[in-house]
Structures are given as structure tokens and as C-alpha cells.
Amino acid sequence: AIQMTQSPSSLSASVGDRVTITCRASQGIRNDLGWYQQKPGKAPKVLISAASTLQSGVPSRFSGSGSGTEFTLTISSLQPEDFASYYCLQDYNYPLTFGGGTKVEVK
């Protein structure tokens, strides 16, 4: 199975900060990667597919980049509603595998 290594596992930030989360795949996965946001007690929500395609209704402060083995999720200006956990998901092949998650907390 493809291993997805996400970093950092947690970070502290303030409203307005630029936040970057990285995901590395154990082998090349083209751009077959999505990003998901999960708030406490809630189901995850898809933000980005195909490494950089913003899903409908997702604010433009979220962006994704990367291809092959290294991927990045960037929040350009952190908003109060963005404090949550974020997961990458490779869909290059089965079994689908998630990264370990990044918890974005208030500084």
C-alpha cells in the first residue's frame, strides 16, 4: 500500500497567518491526491481533488499544489472557521490511503 506521510502533525497559528501542510507519498502518484478538512465531532469535507482543483463552494484561500510524491495544501489567510484537522488522501490506487492528519490550532 502507498504510505502517505503528512507534516506537521500539528501546528499553532493565528487568524490571518499563511499555513502550509505537506504530504509525501511513498511512490509517485501523479496528481491523484485530495485534501479533506474535519472539524471536531463532524464528518470530513472535501476541499481539493486532483492535487489542485478546488471543490465547489470551498473558499479561494485554500489551494493545493504538487505532483509525483510531494504535495502541499496552503491556506493563504487563516480564518476562525479554518481551525480543524486536515488530511490528504491518495487515490492513485487501492487501498486508498490517508495521511496521518494535521491539526491546526489557535496560537
Next chain:
Amino acid sequence: EVQLVESGGGLVQPGGSLRLSCAASGFTFSSYYMNWVRQAPGKGLEWVAYIKQDGSEKNYVDSVKGRFTISRDNAKNSLYLQVNSLRAEDTAVYYCVRDVGYCSGGNCYTVLDYWGQGTLVTVSS
């Protein structure tokens, strides 16, 4: 409005079985791949299984192969997960998830766009 409502979770002893159900509404259920994803308490997400629209293709994470079976009844707009030989490490919230995957530029992508609220399975003696 798309809705996915799971049921069937509960407390079960190691080695026991459960049948998880997911009732779908608000969309043409038979047109979508469906998945189960789980999350152990305080832990990350783990994809468990998928099933094709007509049930002809299924796939599982290695840790559940031979113990879990995904199925669907398109006439009843329902997804199921039969979980057998349960272990403590199967304790998790199990989510029913729709895949609105698409193809572009020669690649096809999985997009897990709608998730249920989850059903908790606790395996303990």
C-alpha cells in the same frame, strides 16, 4: 438534499459480528461508487472498502480482507458492511461515503463528497 444515514453500530465482544447499514437519499444511489471509511477514537481516517455502482467490483484494505463484506441494494438505496471476527482494533466510527469521482485529462479521480454522520462500533469484552 443528499443524506447518508448509518446505523447498526454498537458494543460487541471480540470475535463478534455486526451489520452496518447506510440509508441514502436525495440522489440516484445506483449511479455512484460507495465507500466505508473509519476513524478510531482520537485517531486519523482509514479507508475500509468500496463497491462499484452495480456491485460488480469491491475492494478492501488488507486489515479487513476476509472479515468484512461490503454490499449494496440499489432498489432500497442502501449500503451495507458486514463486519465479522471483530477485533479491538476495529473500534471506530464507521462512515458511509459517496464517491463523485470524475475523469479529466486521461486520469480518473476519487472525490469523497458526501459523508454520513457515522456509526460507532466498539469491540470490547
